[in-house]
Amino acid sequence: MSVPEVRSGGGVASELSSVASAAEPSRAARRPSRPTIEDVARLAGVSRGTVSRALNGGRNVRPAVLESVNDAIAALGYTVNQAARNLARGRTGSVAFVISERQEHLFEDPNWGVFVKVFSRELRPLGRHLLVTTAQDRSEEQLLGAYLTAGHVDGVLLALPYDDEPLLARLVASQMPTVVLGRPLGWEAAFSWVMIDEEEAAFEVVAHLVRSGRRRTATVTGPLDTSSGQGRLAGYRRALGMDFDPVLVAHGDWSMQSGRLGAEQLLERGAEFDALFVGSDHMAIGAMQALREAGLRVPADVAVAGFDDSVAALMADPPLTTVRNPFEETAVEAVRILDDLMAGRGSGRRHVVLPTELVVRAST
Amino acid sequence: MSVPEVRSGGGVASELSSVASAAEPSRAARRPSRPTIEDVARLAGVSRGTVSRALNGGRNVRPAVLESVNDAIAALGYTVNQAARNLARGRTGSVAFVISERQEHLFEDPNWGVFVKVFSRELRPLGRHLLVTTAQDRSEEQLLGAYLTAGHVDGVLLALPYDDEPLLARLVASQMPTVVLGRPLGWEAAFSWVMIDEEEAAFEVVAHLVRSGRRRTATVTGPLDTSSGQGRLAGYRRALGMDFDPVLVAHGDWSMQSGRLGAEQLLERGAEFDALFVGSDHMAIGAMQALREAGLRVPADVAVAGFDDSVAALMADPPLTTVRNPFEETAVEAVRILDDLMAGRGSGRRHVVLPTELVVRAST
DNA sequence: TCGCGGGTTGGGAGCGGTCCCAACGGGAGA
DNA sequence: TCTCCCGTTGGGACCGCTCCCAACCCGCGA
Numbered sequence A, B: 001m002s003v004p005e006v007r008s009g010g011g012v013a014s015e016l017s018s019v020a021s022a023a024e025p026s027r028a029a030r031r032p033s034r035p036t037i038e039d040v041a042r043l044a045g046v047s048r049g050t051v052s053r054a055l056n057g058g059r060n061v062r063p064a065v066l067e068s069v070n071d072a073i074a075a076l077g078y079t080v081n082q083a084a085r086n087l088a089r090g091r092t093g094s095v096a097f098v099i100s101e102r103q104e105h106l107f108e109d110p111n112w113g114v115f116v117k118v119f120s121r122e123l124r125p126l127g128r129h130l131l132v133t134t135a136q137d138r139s140e141e142q143l144l145g146a147y148l149t150a151g152h153v154d155g156v157l158l159a160l161p162y163d164d165e166p167l168l169a170r171l172v173a174s175q176m177p178t179v180v181l182g183r184p185l186g187w188e189a190a191f192s193w194v195m196i197d198e199e200e201a202a203f204e205v206v207a208h209l210v211r212s213g214r215r216r217t218a219t220v221t222g223p224l225d226t227s228s229g230q231g232r233l234a235g236y237r238r239a240l241g242m243d244f245d246p247v248l249v250a251h252g253d254w255s256m257q258s259g260r261l262g263a264e265q266l267l268e269r270g271a272e273f274d275a276l277f278v279g280s281d282h283m284a285i286g287a288m289q290a291l292r293e294a295g296l297r298v299p300a301d302v303a304v305a306g307f308d309d310s311v312a313a314l315m316a317d318p319p320l321t322t323v324r325n326p327f328e329e330t331a332v333e334a335v336r337i338l339d340d341l342m343a344g345r346g347s348g349r350r351h352v353v354l355p356t357e358l359v360v361r362a363s364t
Numbered sequence C: 001t002c003g004c005g006g007g008t009t010g011g012g013a014g015c016g017g018t019c020c021c022a023a024c025g026g027g028a029g030a
Numbered sequence D: 001t002c003t004c005c006c007g008t009t010g011g012g013a014c015c016g017c018t019c020c021c022a023a024c025c026c027g028c029g030a
Helices: A037-044 A047-055 A063-076 A084-091 A104-108 A113-127 A138-152 A165-173 A198-211 A225-242 A254-268 A281-293 A311-317 A326-341 B037-044 B046-054 B065-078 B083-087 B106-108 B109-127 B137-151 B164-173 B198-211 B226-244 B255-268 B281-291 B309-313 B327-343
Strands: A094-100 A130-133 A155-159 A178-181 A192-196 A217-221 A249-251 A273-280 A303-305 A322-324 A351-355 A357-359 B094-100 B127-135 B155-159 B179-180 B192-194 B219-221 B250-252 B275-277 B303-305 B322-324 B352-356 B357-358
Touching: A037 A047, A047 A063, A047 A225, A084 B083, A094 A113, A104 A225, A104 B322, A113 A155, A113 A326, A113 B109, A113 B127, A130 A138, A130 B127, A138 A165, A155 A326, A178 A326, A192 A326, A192 B127, A198 A225, A198 A273, A198 A322, A198 A357, A217 A225, A217 A254, A217 A281, A225 A303, A249 B037, A249 B109, A254 A273, A254 B309, A273 A281, A273 B037, A281 A303, A281 A311, A281 B198, A303 B192, A311 B255, A311 B309, A326 B155, A326 B281, A326 B309, A351 B127, A351 B155, B037 B046, B037 B065, B046 B065, B094 B106, B094 B109, B094 B137, B106 B322, B109 B127, B127 B137, B137 B164, B155 B327, B192 B322, B192 B327, B198 B219, B198 B275, B198 B303, B198 B357, B219 B226, B219 B255, B219 B281, B250 B255, B255 B275, B255 B281, B281 B303, B281 B309, B327 B352
Parallel strands: A094 A130, A094 A155, A155 A178, A178 A192, A192 A351, A217 A249, A217 A273, A273 A303, B094 B127, B094 B155, B155 B179, B179 B192, B192 B352, B219 B250, B219 B275, B275 B303
Antiparallel strands: A322 A357, B322 B357
16 A cells, blocks of 8 residues: 655664645544534433433432433443543542663563553542653753652552652652552651561562571672662562672662672672572673673572562573562452542551462572 | 551462541542643633644644744643544544563563553654553454454554464454564565665674684574564575585574573584584573583584574573664664554554664674 | 432533634735 | 724633532431
8 A cells, every 4th residue: 555664773863754744634534523422411301410420420410310320321432521520520540650761671571561451450440541751861850859749640659669768759759649569668657658568578589598507698689779689688588698798799670680790799809609689680691691601500509599470480591489479469459448548548558478489490 | 557468378468458448529620721722722812722733733824823822831830631632633542552472571571661662662652652562372362352442442563473364354354553673574565664684684694603703503583474584594694605504403482481492402413513503592591501411512512692682682591693683773763653543643554674783792 | 398418310510731723914026 | 093804802701511509309207
């Protein structure tokens, strides 16, 4: 039909060749207009007000009337116009999922996709949309803060905050309903949040390594300015007790590359270990690459355990022992809490801790 | 402050313990009301109409007036109320990103996250939101089709369609502005789409394998009811020419697991090969696991190449030779086209083919 | 039988924009 | 100098819904 256009040079726009020049409507072509609440009212033989009441829980509407309204709705295929409803209710109808793009590992990690999926699924029945927002750098975060508090969204879902004080402070000051995924270090009392018991989960993995006969367990931690990084290290430390040895500790930033570097550091400094607990599956994969390059076998020479039970754990060779991080449940819970917050139901902050689960595979 | 509640049993809701029972507002607490266009008009000493014009391109507004309006906007921190604008313009303000969840590999694959990220970034300046929609199964797809065409969205971005005729037919019939990511097999003329030249890209990878001295190159294809699966196989075939041998061809469904199975099949049927082209990085990782378990070394015994250049390619050991799939550019282009479609600019379908790039790493 | 109160119902008044039409004003051409 | 025309401008009429108040109805107790 039309000749496909081939773009030369990545992303550089060239002229569109297949754009015919037929009669071009100067304004957007309106889709055939849908039925309004007025149409429903007329068909059901009642007033707008009654239909509106029927639409919103049906309180104070006689059952017979409610039924005839529902019939009319079905007959017309009526669906409420969210824009009109939002305007009348004085809300925006959308919720922001904020991801700081400085956390690039997040985009590298497929886990955050689960959040998007679940958020959108849970938000839809609430008549709300998900607005995914990212900030590339500090200055964009400024803009983002302004954007969020300027009345563009009704609520905020915040992923894994670093030390994002400016944004956090702004959200608190604006009284924006917000739920944090993970523990907001230093802001625990100011926000609602949903998290796992990082320390306990890490404790269990490391205890598993010890139980399986490993003598010396090293670790590559996540960044220590995050609650996850701290908590997982604390669990590691508690599990080793007196055997804790700083020489067995290296640090990463969640990225695969940093996991590799962490393991290399441990090897270079001559640390001896027969087990390695890595703060995330992603980093664990990098670490395993380093171990293998050093001629060590997993799990024969070194047992390796990760954290999160992301798809990466199965991509590893051998498959990774890890801790299941309940991302889906976290997301569901976060939306539920946020909805309450936005509706003004309940008061005060809400804090939820979800359970984790040890997943043992071939790497240990 | 409040006692964290611990959920026992994955996802099972228990009573919230930290919900205080302070004076509870029966209705949602309205945020302090923001300035309206009327406020701006008053401050600038003009009428609503003029401010509206200034807001929308400033055509037919004297420069001096435009400036004073902008000053007023800045002074008040005014931002337009999208709900009101959408209502007045008769649009919904949102765009759906449709992902068929039958394509589970999509969620396994972090690539689709790039789409979400870029879509939301590109849509924001257009005053539109991204609505991520998924359908778990056939019946949900029915509902989804109804939802999309019931006036809830202004446009649709469709990821990698299978043989989703019902949905495709419905979108066409409803004249919903739609852009397909990838080639909609059998519906090429009915939709606008953005794709890569799968065949040419696959041809180049396989040619690279041949050039590097490999004698017999096998392949694990993607599903052949997708254009990507077909195209990549066609490129493989063209590159081998007379050397093409059906015994060297196995099939997968994009999942890592299916890549593993594909490679196992090839080995079991006694196919001899010293190179393997796999239809996606994900499958390639599975295939490499199978090869390794069979005692084969990569790349010494078998060179392996993937497709997409996803993060998985770097997680592989050794890192995977692959083809860069320009996901980001694809997403940008798709939004641009969709915006034109929704605005009624241009006419007819738009078809864009983006360039790819061979990425050589240690696996070949 | 009358008054009263609570469940129902109708419809007016917005919500905050866009769009369109009429009115205005000033420069160019006659 | 008088039209004519076009770039500006103001403001009315919606867009489709929610909210709220007044009106209505009916059963019940006095």
